[in-house]
Amino acid sequence: MHLKKLSVLAFSIGSFSLAAEAEPERRGFQPTALKDTSAQAEATGFVEGQSLSGWTRNFFAQERTQRDTAFTINKGNGRTESTRLRETWTQGTVLDYSSGFTQGTVGIAAQVAAYNEIALQQGKGRIAGGGNRTLTDSDGDAVQQWSKLGLANLKARVSNTTLTAGRMAISTPVVDVIGNRALPSSFEGVAVNSAEFDNLSFDFARFDRVSPRTEQSLSRFSTEYANRAITTDHVTLAGLEYQPFSNVGTQLYAANVKDFWNQYYLNLSHSAGDNASLQLDTDFNFYRTRDTGQRKLGPIDNNTWSLALTTSHQAHSLTFAYQQVDGNEYFDYLHETNAIHLANSLFSDFNGPNEKSFQVAYGLDMAGYGVPGLALSIYQARGWGIDGTHYKGGGYDGIQAMNGEKHQEYGVGASYVIQSGALKASRIKATYATHRASANQVDGSLRELRIVTQIPFNLL
Numbered sequence: 001m002h003l004k005k006l007s008v009l010a011f012s013i014g015s016f017s018l019a020a021e022a023e024p025e026r027r028g029f030q031p032t033a034l035k036d037t038s039a040q041a042e043a044t045g046f047v048e049g050q051s052l053s054g055w056t057r058n059f060f061a062q063e064r065t066q067r068d069t070a071f072t073i074n075k076g077n078g079r080t081e082s083t084r085l086r087e088t089w090t091q092g093t094v095l096d097y098s099s100g101f102t103q104g105t106v107g108i109a110a111q112v113a114a115y116n117e118i119a120l121q122q123g124k125g126r127i128a129g130g131g132n133r134t135l136t137d138s139d140g141d142a143v144q145q146w147s148k149l150g151l152a153n154l155k156a157r158v159s160n161t162t163l164t165a166g167r168m169a170i171s172t173p174v175v176d177v178i179g180n181r182a183l184p185s186s187f188e189g190v191a192v193n194s195a196e197f198d199n200l201s202f203d204f205a206r207f208d209r210v211s212p213r214t215e216q217s218l219s220r221f222s223t224e225y226a227n228r229a230i231t232t233d234h235v236t237l238a239g240l241e242y243q244p245f246s247n248v249g250t251q252l253y254a255a256n257v258k259d260f261w262n263q264y265y266l267n268l269s270h271s272a273g274d275n276a277s278l279q280l281d282t283d284f285n286f287y288r289t290r291d292t293g294q295r296k297l298g299p300i301d302n303n304t305w306s307l308a309l310t311t312s313h314q315a316h317s318l319t320f321a322y323q324q325v326d327g328n329e330y331f332d333y334l335h336e337t338n339a340i341h342l343a344n345s346l347f348s349d350f351n352g353p354n355e356k357s358f359q360v361a362y363g364l365d366m367a368g369y370g371v372p373g374l375a376l377s378i379y380q381a382r383g384w385g386i387d388g389t390h391y392k393g394g395g396y397d398g399i400q401a402m403n404g405e406k407h408q409e410y411g412v413g414a415s416y417v418i419q420s421g422a423l424k425a426s427r428i429k430a431t432y433a434t435h436r437a438s439a440n441q442v443d444g445s446l447r448e449l450r451i452v453t454q455i456p457f458n459l460l
Helices: 005-022
Strands: 053-066 070-075 079-083 083-099 106-119 145-158 162-166 188-192 198-211 235-245 248-257 261-274 277-291 299-312 315-325 356-365 374-387 403-417 428-435 446-456
Touching: none
Parallel strands: none
Antiparallel strands: 053 083, 053 446, 070 079, 083 106, 106 145, 145 162, 162 188, 188 198, 198 235, 235 248, 248 261, 261 277, 277 299, 299 315, 315 356, 356 374, 374 403, 403 428, 428 446
């Protein structure tokens, strides 16, 4: 799991006009030019630039199901039992050593990070198999404590271009590290990031293994919504980020997941106005996914997009977001990644075949009321028109039963970041979400309370 239009358009156009009037000056075109600084020229040395830092995260989640949704407890000897309650309580800690870059034309650096997790809730009946939240053994018992090498890589840098080889964290719209558990995922392969220009950067990468959030070993890539037994040898990606104006950003990425799909991504973002009076932020995301090679997942012909409009005034923000899937299968992405950069990817991803969804969200930054670091939010989202009856068969078999499915989700959240003192930058975040679904919608009906506390530290 993953936790009218006319009126909205009229509101958005009106907001845009007001915001545009509030702009103090026109924001001009930014020509692309080579940077006049070099990150490598500023290298201080392998030892001189080293750091030892990390964080520890306490993750608690309680889920309660309703209607026909249930979790399964492994009772041993092939026996199982259903339950409506699942609890996760774990403590994850990351200790990250990063060297500096050696001096010279070509700089060399290294990074090693150890990941450790402790299961604070170990009751077999409570963890209900663990899911992708608690590491369990073959009998369904929680592994009380475990560790792994989360990151291990070497880097070579020339000017502002860096080559990284080994196990790493990377964030792109088509392969993206996911950190919504006690520990994050990571990927093994080779990546290049080039930022030689002021407003233009490039990414190239190839990965053949993923280190999951709640596993000690490396795994082959599978997808989030297809049959997990179907895996791929590698994923290759290329992309660029370009900012032609100071208030306009673009991203363009492409990925080949061998024998699964070719996926293309476009993002356009724009900001107008001033938050002090009225500001409008627009964010458009588009994915085009087509099957390729041996078509291990079957036929895929999917276009999925979202448009989010956020108007803000001082401490307040209001967001309207529409999302649509044009395809007879899920909009899918790689498992153990967060590569779904769509506006309505919430507790549910709202990514069913032919699904349409709409979200309204409100945010409040309490700094404007004398409490810096405190933020509050509330949202509601609905998805409808889910139809898999035209699916021709393959890795998503079973969605043919989806015919007019719908669901809705509500959520509230609060977060606080400590502003000063020994615990500066520590964060506590609490969220409560409830999801209601029709009979064949994949996420089911449940409620979740989640409380996450993270404390950063620096040792060197």
